[in-house]
Amino acid sequence: MARTLRSADDLIAAGLAEEAARPALEAVAARYAIALTPAMAALAAREPAVARQYLPDAAELRTAPHELDDPTADAPFTPVPGVVHRYPDRALLKPLLACPVYCRFCFRREHVGPDGGLLDEAALERALGWFAASPGVREAILTGGDPLILSPRRLAHILSRLAALPHIEVLRIHTRVPVADPARVTPALLEALALDKPLFLCVHANHAGEFTPEAAAALRALHGAGAVLLGQSVLLRGVNDTPEALEALLRAMLRHRVKPYYLHALDPAPGTARFAVPDAEGLALLEALRGRLSGTALPHFVRERPLGGGKRPVGFDMPVDGAR
Template sequence: MPDGTPPRPPLARTLRSAEDLHAAGLLPEAAMAGVTAVSTRYSIAVTPGVAALIDPADPADPIARQYLPHPDELVTAPHEQADPTADAPFTPLPGVVHRYPDRALLKPLLACPVYCRFCFRREAVGPDGGLLTEAQLEAALDWFARTPAVREAILTGGDPLMLSARRLGTILQRLAALPHIELLRIHSRVPVAAPGLVTPALAAALELEKPLYLCVHANHAREFTPSARAALGRLHRAGVVLLGQSVLLRGVNDSAEALEALFRAMLRARVKPYYLHQLDPAPGTARFHVPVEEGLALLRALRGRVSGLAWPTYVQETPGGGGKVPLGPALG
């Protein structure tokens, strides 16, 4: 917020419609029709914590840009794809994606605390949750049990930390008990978007005998609020290794200064920057696109300015489900 501007009172609930956003002072009335049209196709969710970070007086606010819907989302550019990461061809059964020989995804639900406007799973995620049934979850866990080539189980979705501590703990314990599973990973927005969900019970559910890595998705330094740092500290004390993943986004972090601030904020929160993703070409996301050449130039601009601990690997998905390939840092 600008200096001298009193903070808005905290919201009591997540904002899920154009009307909610307008009532919270985050959306002008003139924009409501366009956002309502977007909501018929893509879900909206802005948590109280995220809403408090948005400066409604700043038309270029980087937090608002990530989370507030825009009519351009309904425009699909020629290069955009409905399934840019090609999950579908590598899905042997509901909730499982097996693209790499030694690791596989488990998607126990498709609900998130917030819905990012650039998400490559925007067509699938939503508040109905897409929760696997008990039978589907059992089938997925059985698949992991009878696939010994898989050494790493990656929980994603949706956001696995939206599950109850009991259910999440049960899933993790079942996977960790498999002799061939050597490590587990969770991808989540919760610690920065809804840090209040990181309760002592949830942190306790993540205490495993096998290594557990949590990839925290954050794209701007302001997302590391005191509440977010407290949540991450709780996870760190539970023995969870914290990694950071971000997406290079036009208008959010497409400057050397913004990336430096982001990576420094991660390190202060005990999060090691891990991946900087080139934007996946999901439908309606062209306004966030930063060319690869520009991304590489930004990394070159950081050379000598930040610790080696602050460097992520800059990666891009290859077409047709070929997986991620590194783009940098190659600083010749």
């Protein structure tokens, strides 16, 4: 039975890396988590743009002067463990910091990993209590890590507790699961997502190739269960930084019932410089697609402002970054 690849040995045995790369792979693995699900390992073997997102590289051990351990500045906006409250009407709940796959450009890469960040019962109760005591918060956003790798029972418990709060009007989940590990979209998971309040599922995908037949079936099931599907992507050098690649990604999202929502400029996490695309180039890419794609296919191009200032459309009330 195929299993998730988590080490240099696994990557080499799967034919995704050469033996000569072992020292570099092991050095990266000592600092940052590695994981490729069977679905993503199979896709990485035939699609270089997908492999680039997940295969470790020695460049990850070089931190550029502008890169930060906490590039989105979560820490100053954390009233209790597991909660980030940056905007008045919405807050993040991070019930765990583990993922089915680990992206090499992750902005939380200093914190995520297979053995980290799961809120215990006491911490979860404290976090849920914070939401209960915060009537100005109307939207609860589950992120992490990836909330859809929680057991359906635990996920249902969290969602039902939040949905029962009168002031919570909308729930949102940010996830890679439907494309990275579609086998997890089971009837039990779909049942856990059945709520009386609106649920938005923000699906992270960066390349059209990620929309495999298995991913398509998972997305169709999630849509059928009542979730509104939104798409979020990161603009990445060598992955989706051409008009053709970006157009293919956005069209693939629409074909699979996913409304493109955010195109993120890369957050400057340590060791991620090889993925950076200047903001001016990103704006030019979207301008090249305007008119070729309908408005339904065009996402908001956003960058996190420094020091936890939140997301802003690139070019709006902030300088365009032409250097990184």
